[in-house]
Amino acid sequence: MNVIHGFPTVTTYSNTTWPGYTTFWYGFSEMWNKIQPSWQHMKDYMDFVGRNQWVLQQGTPKVDLAFYLYKSAGSYVEEYNSTNLRDLGTCPS
């Protein structure tokens, strides 16, 4: 799922100056609306995301290996701390 975050109002807001309402008091970037200069190019990037998302939601996934990482269901626990599978994905000789 992709979320445009934050996407605040471009109207005036209590005790708030240009560039307008900004979530988390400038703690995080960016705000996405027409006050952001790149907004006028945004269709290019949203279409790119949309096309990729369409492909990645087609049919059913085919996976080589499925992992049951039971420890990380309720907390942040790294259970597979190796790149050996990535290294194994080489072309068959």
Add this chain to the structure above:
Amino acid sequence: MVFIGGAPNQSYPTDPKNQDALNSAMKELLTGPNIYHADSVEQLTSLLVEIGVKPRVAVNCSTGPLYSMWRSSGYTEYVYFFNDQNDDVACTAVITVSGVVPYIYNAWTGSQSLLLQYRATDTTLSVPLALKSNESVIVALQHDATPPKCTFPSTSGAIQSLKVSSGRVQAVITGPVTLTSFNGKTSRFKSSAPEPTNLTTWDLVIEDWHSAPDRFAVQTEITNHTLNNITLIPWNQLDASLNPVAGIGHYITHFTVPAFTANSTNVVGILKLPLIQNTARVFLDGEWLDPIDPVNPILTLQGLKTGKEYELRVDISTTLFNRIKAEANETLIVGRVAGKEQPSYNTRPYLGYGLVGSVVLEWGQVVDVPC
């Protein structure tokens, strides 16, 4: 199924009856067919090799994170590749599939192009992969599609693209190339294109986005700054007074298509931009061209005429960081001061906005390739 480390051994409820039932079930499970055990994750790879489990998509580009994702819709198999690292990669991907026709789906433009450069066996498809850092590509494998009349398992040299157009196989070449078709026919081409053109001098109009005089009105006003005959360095290196400026930069230059050593009526220009910092769009004689991948910003300019002058415009956007940094103590969100809430406005220097780096036009021509 592979158990790594210990198998589950604690029942719930924790009474003897349930514990016995669990012990019995696990003993039966662990001795069943296709059930394996490895002491640690480090043993998993050798075990997979031993039992013959291989990836559906095998790549030998690098040991870095080059990922693939496979979606199967019945009519089409989609393989999405993403190069999730700082290094570029170039190699062959071997896909375990048969009876399909491969296409490249371009997520930036929406185009769907027959892939002609691949090698097929009864069980696999080998396709070339070349991805810049953070670049992605979609390979679509269509069942029940008409295969191309000609494929080229072996190609070398300066091939920019190889496509079917109006029923003909056409290559865009920028230098000598060799192509060998599936039936063994080898074709060699030399390009009559001149040396690339470096576009080093530009006129620049910067839209400086800032607040209207009444800051609480939340209205954007734009002041233009015009600089002529500039090179492609950051705005604040062109003029230090541009430090607080953020917004849109309109870069304009002109080029004349040089003569080719031999007559060529199918001239193309391969426009290579530097890495795009934020967003960009390109216009040729005022016409907007295709969306650009910021990590591989290359556009093909088609149908050019030698001797003709063209106007090239590149629009780039910036974030608002520099402007807010300059006015951080006057910028409020529900009464809270941006400069006090976000230390970065004090600690980070002004950013070097702009179209920064080299812009090169590489010249090429379209040739018909026999099968």
